[in-house]
Each structure stands twice: as structure tokens, then as C-alpha cells.
Amino acid sequence: MTSTPPSGVLDRALLLLSLFSMERKRLQLKEFSALSGLDKATASRLLKVLVSWGYLSRNSDGSYSPGPSNLRLASIFRATSNTITRIEGPISRISERVAQTTAFFVRSGEERTCLARDHAYQDFRYFIETGGSVSLAEGGAAAQLLLAFNGTEGEIYDQTRARGYYISRGERNRHFASIAVAMFESDGEFLGALTITGMGADLANENLLSFLPVIKEEVGKAGFLTQPAL
Amino acid sequence: MTSTPPSGVLDRALLLLSLFSMERKRLQLKEFSALSGLDKATASRLLKVLVSWGYLSRNSDGSYSPGPSNLRLASIFRATSNTITRIEGPISRISERVAQTTAFFVRSGEERTCLARDHAYQDFRYFIETGGSVSLAEGGAAAQLLLAFNGTEGEIYDQTRARGYYISRGERNRHFASIAVAMFESDGEFLGALTITGMGADLANENLLSFLPVIKEEVGKAGFLTQPAL
DNA sequence: GATACACATTTTATTGAATGAAACAAGGCT
DNA sequence: AGCCTTGTTTCATTCAATAAAATGTGTATC
Numbered sequence: 001m002t003s004t005p006p007s008g009v010l011d012r013a014l015l016l017l018s019l020f021s022m023e024r025k026r027l028q029l030k031e032f033s034a035l036s037g038l039d040k041a042t043a044s045r046l047l048k049v050l051v052s053w054g055y056l057s058r059n060s061d062g063s064y065s066p067g068p069s070n071l072r073l074a075s076i077f078r079a080t081s082n083t084i085t086r087i088e089g090p091i092s093r094i095s096e097r098v099a100q101t102t103a104f105f106v107r108s109g110e111e112r113t114c115l116a117r118d119h120a121y122q123d124f125r126y127f128i129e130t131g132g133s134v135s136l137a138e139g140g141a142a143a144q145l146l147l148a149f150n151g152t153e154g155e156i157y158d159q160t161r162a163r164g165y166y167i168s169r170g171e172r173n174r175h176f177a178s179i180a181v182a183m184f185e186s187d188g189e190f191l192g193a194l195t196i197t198g199m200g201a202d203l204a205n206e207n208l209l210s211f212l213p214v215i216k217e218e219v220g221k222a223g224f225l226t227q228p229a230l
Numbered sequence: 231m232t233s234t235p236p237s238g239v240l241d242r243a244l245l246l247l248s249l250f251s252m253e254r255k256r257l258q259l260k261e262f263s264a265l266s267g268l269d270k271a272t273a274s275r276l277l278k279v280l281v282s283w284g285y286l287s288r289n290s291d292g293s294y295s296p297g298p299s300n301l302r303l304a305s306i307f308r309a310t311s312n313t314i315t316r317i318e319g320p321i322s323r324i325s326e327r328v329a330q331t332t333a334f335f336v337r338s339g340e341e342r343t344c345l346a347r348d349h350a351y352q353d354f355r356y357f358i359e360t361g362g363s364v365s366l367a368e369g370g371a372a373a374q375l376l377l378a379f380n381g382t383e384g385e386i387y388d389q390t391r392a393r394g395y396y397i398s399r400g401e402r403n404r405h406f407a408s409i410a411v412a413m414f415e416s417d418g419e420f421l422g423a424l425t426i427t428g429m430g431a432d433l434a435n436e437n438l439l440s441f442l443p444v445i446k447e448e449v450g451k452a453g454f455l456t457q458p459a460l
Numbered sequence: 461g462a463t464a465c466a467c468a469t470t471t472t473a474t475t476g477a478a479t480g481a482a483a484c485a486a487g488g489c490t
Numbered sequence: 491a492g493c494c495t496t497g498t499t500t501c502a503t504t505c506a507a508t509a510a511a512a513t514g515t516g517t518a519t520c
Contacts, residue, residue, distance in 0.1 A: 009507070010243045070307050079255055271500095275479095
């Protein structure tokens, strides 16, 4: 990463938190410093504050990992987000009807986070989990769609915005294909991306496109739109 | 709260986040400012940064609530915290044996957060939830114990430290009684408080004390200690 | 057991980013 | 329309954040 560390204490601290991922669950000061481009001393002080509030925990070996305060805020988030509760029904019905993995992603910072997924198709080859998130830069159907509907400039994003969906084949994993569909609140506010994913061999583009009316119908029952209000 | 707002951008931002609770799931700028003692302008700028990283979401009415990034970190926390996974077994066995609500709390900042609880005794009169947290200042068995084992000065805390447990009767809710027992990692590191709670009318102090050997036995099976290593 | 190494923390002079009062803007309500 | 309530931006001032170097602490190596 070592590019430009942001200025602003808060931005820098949140940058440190963003360095964690499911693959990097523990980080030590040296790594924070290297990955963020911040001075050791600076990172050390920020980390100390984050620990004191419980957003980080210090492991016995000196490394850091996310702390219990995150659980607290996640719990409140879950309770506030009626989006989550409302989308869960449509997701399970869609996955039932199309017999593929269905999930819902939102943008959080520079990542896409899974807010909900179906419980039916737990394919170990395509493992997503609620709360799991990966960098938008890694691509994939959900990432492309989230970028497009957050106003990213570029022809490809203009097309995605115009269509309201994005199909990816082997973008993040060569064996899989996905369609991501934009989801809007009934007042037209953009919410996130609903995706259906399966083996590329089983899912030609026309199959993926045939899912569109199913998605529209099911999310519509919960009061969501697949295009901004007219 | 309006006492002394901390100095330091990061402390101030985290203070803002700490203002949320299960009772206060949405806050507007005015409230942030009033509760934290920070200037409107200052709070507004901090909130903007937090929103940009997804730790807060802006609601359509202008108010703020916790954002999806918290879900992300909570998910990593859960995956790193072998404490959670290890304590779940003992908790369900203890609640089974003593036929009361059993839960495990840690300190996160100035709050106590529930990391795990049994699923057997869901008494609506005593409702705790994973991730739920309340201020340590509100008291209760878990809070008293967490304060004691985080080095708070005072005779009462010295006693609690010496005993390794704390019994509360009607402290937070007049109808309930609890015993909180200190939990240590096998290397002697303090982890948090395991509590058993029930109706005060059913649980005399000797009943609560009779739970101690049960707790010690069950958590011992998972490699935890109820007193610091000798 | 002593030396070297790697990583973390503290110190300190310097700078620039955070600050808050006030002005400005945007809704809501009577 | 005009008032009131809430949020945002501006701008001169100052204090808190900064990074290089020194110090501290623990862990390999010989």
C-alpha cells in the first residue's frame, strides 16, 4: 500500500482499522506502519487509543486484532438496519427459486461488505459470510456495481448505471459467474448490490439474465426497487 | 455527559461512537454535540469522516447510526477471539446444570460487552444479547468484577479481587440476583466475567455460591481458570 | 552468558492540522 | 412570508500531532 498516508488523525486511525481482513486477522506495529505508510511512532500512538476504547485488542504476542467494541456497534447496526431484516426474506426466496447462492452487499469505505446471504447453498468453493468484506479494487460483480452506483467516472460504469446490473465471469474466481443487481429503497436511494453466484459452467449469460425478473419480483415484495424511482 | 471532552481527535471521534447504545440507536448532530460536549462544527467534521469510512451511516432524516464497517470488524473479531468459541461450551453446560441464565462479559472501553450467553433461558425480564453492552458505571455484578480486575482502586474492589467473584442483588434490576466470577486464561491473563443471573426470590446467596464449583469445573474443561495462575 | 538484532515505545523541537466563534445555508413550522 | 431549529463552512489562532532519533525490551545467535 505504502502510497499516500491520509492526513488527519481520524482518517489515519481508520486506515489502520481497514488493514484487517479475513486473511489478515492479526497485525503488529511494524506491519501497520509498512502497510499504511505511517511512521511507527504515529501508528503506535493511534493503536494505543484504539485499544483503550476496545476497538482493538492487544494479543499476548504484542500483535493487534479487532476488539469487542466492534461487536457492540455491529449489534446496534444490525438493530437499526431494517435493510438487513427486510432483505433476508427475498434473498432466501430468490436462492430457492434460482437454486444458486444469493447475497447482498453494501459499500463500506473502500470495501464491499456482505450484509446477508442465503443459508441454502453453502458451497465451500465460494465462501461468503455475513460481515465478510473485500476491497472494491479486487473487482467482482458486486464491487463493479457498487462502484458504478457510487458515482465512479468511466464508460464501463456509465454502462452499468444505465443497465442496473453487471455480469462478471471469472473475475475474482475463474470458475464462477455472477450477476449483481442494483437495489434501491422505495424512495430511490441506492442501497447496495444483490448478487447471484454459481459455477460458470452452469450459468451462461442468458441464465444469469433470466434471474433478473425473479429478483425484481421478490425484492419488490419487500418494497425494494431495482432501479431508481422515476 | 457534558463533562470534559477529551483532547485528541481520535479520542473525540471514539467518544462520539460510544454515545450509541441499544436505547440510543440514532443520534443527530445536536445530540452528539450536547452529549459529548464537543462543538457542533467539530462533531460535524468528525462524523463526516466516520461516515466516509462506513463506521456511521447517515439516515434519510439526517441522523446518524452505526454503519456496516462495524459488521466487518465484528466478524474478524469473532474469528480471532478463540475466547468466544471456547467459552460457548462451558456456558451452555453451566446454564444447563444450574438452570439459570449464564453469560460472559468483557470490558470494552468504559462499557461491559456480552460476548456470549446461553440460549436456554431467554427470560424476557432479563434480556441480554450478544454484543449488547452497558456502561460500567451502571453497576451490576459483571461491571463490579470487571472494574475490580482492571485495577480500580478502593476497598470494595480489593475485596472482590481477593475473592474472585462478586454477588449483586437488585443492583441494576431489583428483581434479579447475580454472581460474577473472574475468568483467566491458562497463563493467568484476566479475560472477563462469567455471570449467572436469576430471580432474586429463587437465589439466596448460598445458592449463588453453590454455583462456584460448577463454574470452576466447566470452564476448567475448556482450559480457563477462575483465579490468576499461582 | 554476552552480543547483536528486531521490534516497540518515549522523547523533543517543529510544524501544520484541529479548533470554535460567527457567519451562512437549508428546512420546518406557525 | 418570517421565525426558529439544525447543520455546514469560513478563517484566524493555537495547541496537539508529528517524525527522527534515542531509549527500552525482549528474543535469537554464537
